[in-house]
Amino acid sequence: MNTTDIQTYAIYLSFFGIFLLFIIGAVTAFKNYRSGSTLSMLIFSILSTIGICGFLFSVYQLQNLAFTTYSSSSTSGAMPSPTAMSEYQKLSKLYVEFMQYSSITLIACLFLFAISLAVFCCRIGNLRKRNQQLEDLNEMLQLRLTN
Amino acid sequence: MAPNFIIISLIYLLVPAIFLFATVLAFRAQRNWATITMLASICIIFLIIAYTMFSLYTMFSSRGPGFTEPSALDSIIETLFHISPITFIIGLVGFMCTSKKIYRQQDELGYEKIQLTKKLNALNQSQP
Numbered sequence: 001m002n003t004t005d006i007q008t009y010a011i012y013l014s015f016f017g018i019f020l021l022f023i024i025g026a027v028t029a030f031k032n033y034r035s036g037s038t039l040s041m042l043i044f045s046i047l048s049t050i051g052i053c054g055f056l057f058s059v060y061q062l063q064n065l066a067f068t069t070y071s072s073s074s075t076s077g078a079m080p081s082p083t084a085m086s087e088y089q090k091l092s093k094l095y096v097e098f099m100q101y102s103s104i105t106l107i108a109c110l111f112l113f114a115i116s117l118a119v120f121c122c123r124i125g126n127l128r129k130r131n132q133q134l135e136d137l138n139e140m141l142q143l144r145l146t147n
Numbered sequence: 148m149a150p151n152f153i154i155i156s157l158i159y160l161l162v163p164a165i166f167l168f169a170t171v172l173a174f175r176a177q178r179n180w181a182t183i184t185m186l187a188s189i190c191i192i193f194l195i196i197a198y199t200m201f202s203l204y205t206m207f208s209s210r211g212p213g214f215t216e217p218s219a220l221d222s223i224i225e226t227l228f229h230i231s232p233i234t235f236i237i238g239l240v241g242f243m244c245t246s247k248k249i250y251r252q253q254d255e256l257g258y259e260k261i262q263l264t265k266k267l268n269a270l271n272q273s274q275p
Contacts, residue, residue: 025236028244032246033250121169124173125172131252141263
C-alpha cells in the first residue's frame with residue numbers, strides 16, 4: 001500500500017466518520033423528540049452510512065483485484081493470461097456496478113436526509129414560536145391571578 | 148456531453164442546496180454557535196461544489212490542455228472541502244443538542260399554563 005492509497009483510504013474513512021457523526025446527530029434528535037422527521041433522519045443517516053461502506057468496499061476490492069491480477073504475472077515478467085484478464089474484467093465490471101449503486105444510494109439518502117432535516121428545522125422554528133406564545137399567555141394568567 | 152454534465156452538476160448541487168435551505172431554517176429557529184457553524188460550512192461546501200463543476204465544465208468545453216498543474220487556490224479549496232463537512236456535522240450535532248432546550252421549555256411552559264389555569268378556575272369558583 002503506497003502513499004496515494006493511504007491518502008485515498010484516509011479521505012474515504014474521514015467521510016465514513018462524518019456519516020457516523022450524522023447517525024449520532026440523528027440519534028440525539030430522535031431521543032429528544034420522537035417524530036416522523038427525526039425517525040426518517042435516523043433511517044437515512046444509517047442508509048447513507050451503508051452506502052459509503054459499500055462504496056469503500058468496492059474501491060478496496062477493485063484495488064485488491066488489480067493488485068492480485070498484475071502482481072501474480074509481474075513475478076514471471078509476463079502479461080496476465082487471457083483467462084485471468086477476462087476474470088479480472090468480469091469482476092471489475094461487477095465492482096464498478098456495485099460502486100455506482102452505492103453512490104446512487106448515498107446521494108439519494110443524503111437528499112432525503114436533507115429534506116427530513118429541513119422538516120425538523122421547521123418544527124423547531126414552530127416550537128419556538130409556540131413557546132413565545134405560551135410565555136405571553138402565562139404572563140397574562142399570572143397578571144389575572146394577582147389582580 | 149454538455150447537457151448530461153449540466154444535469155449531473157445540478158443533481159450534485161441539489162443536495163447541498165437543500166442542506167443550505169435546512170440550515171437557514173435552523174438559523175431562523177435559533178441563533179447560536181451551532182447554526183452559525185452549520186451555515187458557514189454549508190455555504191463553503193456549496194461554493195466549492197459550484198466552483199468545481201464550473202471549472203470542470205470549462206475544462207471539458209474549451210478542449211484546451213486536459214490537465215493543468217493544481218494552483219494554490221485548488222489546494223486551499225481541497226483543504227476546505229475536507230474541513231467543511233466536519234465543521235458542518237459538528238454544528239449539526241450541536242444544533243440537535245441545543246434544540247433539546249426548546250422541547251424542555253415547551254413542557255415546562257405547558258405545565259405552568261395548566262397550573263395557572265387550575266388556580267384561576269379555583270379562584271373564580273370560590274368567589275360568589
